[in-house]
Amino acid sequence: MDSAAGSSDGAAKPGDGLSVQNHSDVIVAGGGVAGLSAAAALAEAGAKVTLLERRPYIGGRAYSYEHPALAETVDSQHVVLGCCVNILDLARKAGMSDSIRWYDELVFLEPSGRRSLMRSGALPAPSHQTLSFLRAPMLSLRDKAAIASGLARFLRGYPADDSESFAAWLKRTGQTERAIRHFWEPVVVGALNDSFERCSVKYAGKVFHESFLRSAEGGRLGIPAAPLSEFFAPVAQYAQQQGVDVKLRSGVEGIAPNGDGGWSVHSGGTEYTADSVVLATDFKQTKQLLTNLPGSDDGRARLLEVFDHLVAAPITTIHLWYDRDVTQLDHAVLLDTRIQWLFAKSRIRRWPVERGSYLELVISASWPELEMGREDILASAIREFEGFFPAAKQAKLLKSSVLKEARATFSVVPGLDRYRPQQATEWPGLYLAGDWTATEWPSTMEGAVRSGRLAAGAVVGDKQRFMAPEVPAGGLMRWLSSVK
Structure with a gap:
């Protein structure tokens, strides 16, 4: 998901010297994974959809960027599992399934170098x-x-x-x-x-x-074999092929009922109108846009209370470029260390040997690292990494980078479900999307896609219409599992 630029009053003001655009059936605010999923689903169903995104690119938190000093493309590694049926369905429709590298085993590494493999038999x-x-x-x-x-x-x-x-x-x-x-x-x-x-x-x-x-x-573990913005580009292209009008650098500054049973959306100097609006913005921006909407004070208060219980959690990633392969592994779970995951991105992306090695080390729940300086994080991570892979001590470290994402996910704290909102709101024609809404999933790309599809279903009056079927239980679980 992605947030949009906010305004002080949180409400559009129809007229008021704005340039008025053509009317849409649905406006989707936010071009992250949730917004793209909602827009694509609605367009598939024949709706005229406009998607407004404040940044010059799509993907929201699932993005990559060109590091200005390193001349390298950097992102925070995302993964999918075989049970992530909705993002895999979207990938299939967008023709990007081949961009996912699949693995059938997990490697758990101890600092001594001892390996434990978890694989299906x-x-x-x-x-x-x-x-x-x-x-x-x-x-x-x-x-x-x-x-x-x-x-x-x-x-x-x-x-x-x-x-x-x-x-x-x-x-x-x-x-x-x-x-x-x-x-x-x-x-x-x-x-x-x-x-x-x-x-x-x-x-x-x-x-x-x-x-x-x-x-x-x-x-099964699936790892995108391309930088995230490149990985998700086919989804935006697919949405556009379905007829979605994607407008970048178009942050939503306010929304309001327009008196005709529809909605007005204020973006820069332009007023857009639609029968329905899907807010696929992050929970902070969504709160800003909802605060001054007319309606039941009690209902608005209950919805706004949601945002007091949503807590962002950070992820820190350390990016290392060596002159040679030092791991002989594509990925691994590292034990008894601050680092949870190693991703050898050069191996996952099938770089030629002469190009060297690009590694990403992932520190989840990284609140201590938010208070640390780059050099301290880097020194600690390299020291721990070399304990697992001594070959790194003989290799030449060519480049390094530390990426802190303070709002990478939200925390599924005990009792949160009672506050996660449904996609339909008390305002007719206004819907919410985002992995933080009621999806029955934690903060993942799959949760984001589900939220977008659930919101699209709510718009057309059939919440489950766009949802992909779950992976069927296998073996004895066909009789044991109560999850259908």
């Missing part, structure tokens, strides 16, 4: 990873027994209630210290971008049910 779900799990040297038999007992609680699904923290669940289920460090922590912190205390069991359970238990297909 011949056994049916939910036992498809059992053999590799039993062989994993990163865990003792006692650790594995505790993990197996914990995973068994997610066989039939995950809690519908999100009030319990994952920290409380770990204690309640008697998880061992090493099971927490070497299994639960890297998966949950990496997937939900927060500490156990600030993650609900519902969404942690969803991660394990969908990616470890329900099917082998659902747990």
